[in-house]
Amino acid sequence: MSIPPNIAQVVAEFAILGEIANVQKVGSGHINDTFHLQNTDASQPDYLLQRINHQVFRNVPGLMQNILRVTEHIKTKLPAAEVETGTLTIVKLHDGTLFHKDHDGNYWRIFHFIKDTQSFDLLTNTQQAYEGGKVFGQFQSMLADLDPELLAHTIPGFNDVKYRLDDLEEAFNNNLAGRAADLKDEIRFIAEREDVMCEILKLGDEDKLPWRITHNDTKFNNILFDHKGLAQCVVDLDTVMPGYLAYDFGDAIRTIINTAAEDEVDISIIDLKINLFTAYAKGYFAAAGGILTPVEVDSLMMGVLLLPYLQAVRFLTDYMNGDIYFKIQHPEHNLQRARAQIQLLKKLEENQHTLQQIIFDFAGRRA
Ligand SMILES: Nc1ncnc2c1ncn2[C@@H]1O[C@H](COP(=O)(O)OP(=O)(O)O)[C@@H](O)[C@H]1O
Ligand SMILES: [Mg+2]
Numbered sequence: 001m002s003i004p005p006n007i008a009q010v011v012a013e014f015a016i017l018g019e020i021a022n023v024q025k026v027g028s029g030h031i032n033d034t035f036h037l038q039n040t041d042a043s044q045p046d047y048l049l050q051r052i053n054h055q056v057f058r059n060v061p062g063l064m065q066n067i068l069r070v071t072e073h074i075k076t077k078l079p080a081a082e083v084e085t086g087t088l089t090i091v092k093l094h095d096g097t098l099f100h101k102d103h104d105g106n107y108w109r110i111f112h113f114i115k116d117t118q119s120f121d122l123l124t125n126t127q128q129a130y131e132g133g134k135v136f137g138q139f140q141s142m143l144a145d146l147d148p149e150l151l152a153h154t155i156p157g158f159n160d161v162k163y164r165l166d167d168l169e170e171a172f173n174n175n176l177a178g179r180a181a182d183l184k185d186e187i188r189f190i191a192e193r194e195d196v197m198c199e200i201l202k203l204g205d206e207d208k209l210p211w212r213i214t215h216n217d218t219k220f221n222n223i224l225f226d227h228k229g230l231a232q233c234v235v236d237l238d239t240v241m242p243g244y245l246a247y248d249f250g251d252a253i254r255t256i257i258n259t260a261a262e263d264e265v266d267i268s269i270i271d272l273k274i275n276l277f278t279a280y281a282k283g284y285f286a287a288a289g290g291i292l293t294p295v296e297v298d299s300l301m302m303g304v305l306l307l308p309y310l311q312a313v314r315f316l317t318d319y320m321n322g323d324i325y326f327k328i329q330h331p332e333h334n335l336q337r338a339r340a341q342i343q344l345l346k347k348l349e350e351n352q353h354t355l356q357q358i359i360f361d362f363a364g365r366r367a
Helices: 005-012 060-077 126-142 161-174 180-192 199-205 245-257 274-291 294-320 333-350 352-363
Strands: 020-025 033-039 047-052 107-112 212-214 223-225 231-234 241-243
Touching: 005 020, 005 047, 060 126, 126 212, 126 223, 126 231, 126 245, 126 274, 161 180, 161 199, 161 294, 180 294, 180 333, 199 294, 212 245, 241 245, 245 274, 245 294, 245 333, 274 352, 294 333, 294 352, 333 352
Parallel strands: none
Antiparallel strands: 020 033, 033 047, 047 107, 212 241, 223 231
C-alpha cells in the first residue's frame, strides 16, 4: 500500500527517524488497527502504527502511561542486545506526548516494529506451549519488583468475579432480550460455583495474595516468536494493570487447553489437551517459579477454573442483554459460547486433581 494521506498526517506528529516508504496492514488482532511502516532508511527502525480502540479502552492516557512504565522497567532487566527486541518501544510525539488524538477523535500511537518475528493464532505443539509459558512467566518475573500501585486500573473490575456476577444478576433481572427464562440450567451452574470462584478475591482481600502487574490478555497471538520458533517477547500491553498472577495463568490455559473452538456448537467434542497444559506450566515455572509465593502457587489452579467461568458469565450476560458487547455471527452465538465455556469448566473440574498435581510437581510440592 502506498501511504494514505491520513496516515502520513498522523505519522508526521511523531518523532520518527528516517522516512516511511510503505504502509502495510498487519495481524489478526480484533481490537486495534495495526500498520507496519517500512523505513526508506535501512539503518533506522521500521515502525508499528496503531489506532487504539477507544470504545474498549476508555482511559487512553492511563493506558499509555502504564505501557511506558512497564516497558521502561522491563528494559532495565534485559541484556543490552535485547533492549530493542525484548519488549515494546514507544515512539513519542515531537512534544513528548505518548499518543496523538486526530480531528475525528481517533487515538494513535507508534512503537518500534520488531523485525523477523511472527505470531500464531493457535499453537500446535508442546514446544510452543512451553515457550508461551516461559515468556509470560518472564514478563511477570521482570515486573515483580515494580509497584503495581503505580499503574492505573484502566478497566476497573476487569477480572473481578463479584463485579461480573453483579452484571449477570442485573441482566437477569432486566431480561431485556426476554431470554432469561430459557437459561435456568446455565444460571444454576453459575450459582452453584459462586463461593469457590470468589476464593481468589477473598485471598486478595485478606492480603494473602499479592497484587501483581498482570498482562490480562495472555493469548498466543500476543507473543512474538523468532525465526527459530523461540518466544522473543510479549506484546499487546493495552490491558496491563494490577491483578493476580492466577488471572494470566488461567486465561492462557483457557485458550490453549481446549480441544475445540471457544464457540464449539458440539460440546461433546470439548476436551482437554493436558500435554499442552503440562508444557505451558513447565515453561511458566521455569521462568516465574522463583517469584511465586506458596499461596500464589495454590491460586493457579483456581485461576484455571475461574477464567472459563468468568467468560461463561460474560457471554450469558451479553446474551440476556441482547448481544450488545461481543460481536455475534448468529442470534444464539453468545449462548453457544457460554455453553462451550461451561463444558470446558466441567472437564477442568473432572481433571482438577491431575492438573493440580502437575502444577505442584513443577512447584516441588505434594498435592
Ligand atoms: N512491536 C511489534 N512488532 C512487530 N509486530 C507486532 C508488534 N506489536 C504487535 N505486532 C503484531 O501485530 C499483531 C496485532 O497487534 P496487537 O497489539 O496484538 O493488536 P490487538 O490489540 O488488535 O490484538 C500482533 O498479534 C503481532 O503479530
Ligand atoms: Mg493482540
